[in-house]
Amino acid sequence: MQLNKIKEALKIKRMSQKxxxxxxxxxxxxxxLYVSNKVQPPIATLYHIxxxxxxxxxxxxxxxKNIQ
Incomplete structure (x- = not known):
């Protein structure tokens, strides 16, 4: 289950994981691990990202939420 969209944001910003x-x-x-949604970053780290x-x-x- 995908909980974050870091991978998508990296692609849009043309930034590598490295x-x-x-x-x-x-x-x-x-x-x-964050990008692949195997581990979720702590809130402070998510804000830094x-x-x-x-x-x-x-x-x-x-x-x-299921927005319709």
Missing amino acids: ELSVRLGKSFNMVN AEILDVDVRELLVSN
């Missing part, structure tokens, strides 16, 4: 890992100060492996990608943090989350 670049994000360096700017975030996390290992490539940890960022890869949003800041690096210059997006609203809500754009990195999958809605929990």
Whole structure:
């Protein structure tokens, strides 16, 4: 189940996982776990990712509501 959209945001911003890992100060492996939705980043880390990608943090989350 997909809980975050970090992968999509990286693609739109044309940023690699490697670049994000360096700017975030996390290992490539940890960022890869976030991007693949195997591990969810802590809220503070999610905010930092949003800041690096210059997006609203809500754009990195999958809605929990069924919007019609």
